[in-house]
Amino acid sequence: MVEKENKSLSSVYQEKFQPDYYIRRYYSGLDAGNEFCLHNLHQFFKQAESNKNTEGAAKKVLEVGSGPVPIYIISASQWTDWIVCSDFLEQNRHKFNEWLSTGRKADETWLPYARYVAHLESENADQESAFLVLERARRSIRSILPCDVLQSDPLLGKADTLFDVIISVFCLECAACSAEEYRITITNVARLLQPSGHLIMMGGLEGEYYFIYDRKIPRIKLTREMIDSALEDAGCRIVTWEELPRSLRPPDLPIDYTAMFFCVAKKKLLV
Template sequence: MADATGGEFYEENFEPRAYLDDYFNLGKDGAGNEYLKLTLPHFCKAFGPGGLSGDTLIDIGSGPTIYQLLSSCEAYKEITPTDYSKRNRQELEKWLKKESGAFDWTPVVKFVCDLEGNRTSVTEKEEKLRRVVKQVLPCDILKTNPLEPLLVPQFDCVLSSLCLEGACKTHDEVCSAVKNMSNLSKPGGHLVLCGDISCSHYQVGDVMFSALVMNEEILRKAVSEAGYTIDSLELTSRDDPKVMQETTDFTGIYFMVAHKT
């Protein structure tokens, strides 16, 4: 297992394209494939008809990925992805701008469209997401204002997927990070958190990164201390935690929806 990974090491060694190739090629055998199939139905349910909706949503720690935004783009008029890493933001921008060499998200988009009953086509879904994303911003969830030095209006929804376990080294930092996220949320606004249960490491290319082991207890504590009331918290186990265990050892996923009180 890797030592606790600091931001500087992450910035220098994390290869966004290798991460996408290793974990987000839907249809490819492995833990990443299983992660997508576990999480995407939760996003579909949370942001589907009768679910969460509003004007603005911010995604904290987007990485180079879009899977977490494919359902919410139907429910919010403006989405702001953010990430600590410049290279992650550049990789994300490459897809948003349809640049040559961008990662092909088509299989994942099709999977989401199927989950949603094919209310939109793959092309329509991709264009909708590109249209509602107005900007991609730097962020650091360990700062009181994660978007420092920018000051922006608070958001209707704060979303974060696979960020807390990667950015935080201790459970105390998780509590601080969720409080920092809450500073970006309007009163009554929603928080959506998703990530791995019991994951201590994950490999990207040839480099091993640490992950903070997350569980239900710390999630409930962090969200409550940040002034949120939990609406739902679902824990879903992997079918076979031994698959790709040397690459990543997560045993399942968590998906939480809460509102700021």
Template sequence: MDCGRRKFYHEDPFDCRTFLDTYFSDKPDMVFTDDGLKCPMMNFHYVFSSGFVKGDVLIDLSVGSLIHHLYSACDIFKDIIILKVNENCNMETSKWKDTRTGAYNWQHTSAHAAKLEGKSGQIEDKDQRLKTAIGHIISCDFKNENITYPVVLPLADCVTSLFLTTAISKDEDDYMRNLEKISKLLRPGGHLILFLVLNVSYYMVGGEKFHAFTFDENFVKNALCKLGFVIDYYAVQRRRSDSNIIDYEAVMFITACKAE
């Protein structure tokens, strides 16, 4: 039985680079390629290429310095705004955007994005187009009603999030409060797109165990409906990785429209 305190992504020191290397790298022993890289990229590509999610402004709130899910968005949205609750991850994302020395190499995902679009020879172009589309990388704090206070952002046409609500929510009430604050960033008629891990309770980063709020597919659907969203599309993929550093059962992609 694990009686030790589990750390929280947004409250405790978090090694962003180790997190990326463990769950999102192109290393030969990285076992989460299907669930963490290919599945979200395939679903984001499908939704954005279908044409029913569109607009000018996209706001992303994701764990770590993840950007691979945004490649499919940069051809649609003129202004992508990234929000980070962890300052270390904010700096890591900025380093990649500004092509600074030591920035994380996302070439394996830009190559996959180009492949999904049938443009395998345009890897560097895809990478630069996303960097150009990202206009701002801003710190945020879910303790505030306006999580970007004192900055007031324009309402987004689309809000995307990978794993964040799982990592920062302590219980059901906390999850609903966090999800509602995210929904306030979105204009009526806009789309919220979530990529989630189901029935997870922890994940390991550099030998440290971090908290994850446990929920199932029905909980997510009901939470969105309570906040006035209409679900357009969802997909669930049973776990394909074999590792004991995280205990999830499946990954879920869900797109929902905010009521007008």
């Protein structure tokens, strides 16, 4: 039954998910939820940068489920120039590649987000600084790969490396059809991490759906305990946990979670 449900969900995404609509509906302007994600990512990579000189070789970052949205790897691009983005949907990869190849002409939508990150990096940041952090992000991206987190190798054999940091934003709970399948996605993604690497996840707690046009898209109803247990099964332990109550999000967004979470989990040396 779960397999049938998953095939159905995959078909819905392939047929109904339109990147331009998604960007207009969910990224029409910088809000408290975006700031929550970007601030916490900045803090993580700022700390990682301070440790960089003692850690040796260049680090590798993977974003799982990038969608058509380039903003969540901006802070990572200050830490490394080796970033791989990925998504299940061809139309999202196409939209991301379009942004990647077009340059500043494609940056208007993302400038408020980039400006926010630029101000986190420097009090003297201005409009040009926003363009520069987006250009830095572009230069850091090595490839945009197909990805299926329900597979034991989510990158489908397209990458021959393990990663030091994996970022996933509102992805894993939307790909699974059951709590057990969610645990499987966590395990699959964690296989791509180096020992002692970090998995960064952001998403919504207690939510069961969001909308694409008039289509209600189901999500796994996540709790802190469910996430903690799934990570433990995957050989990881939570080292950072932050929450943002839903009351600080725009009330008209067609998504029903009660709070956003930011979670950093570290992979154990021995699994």
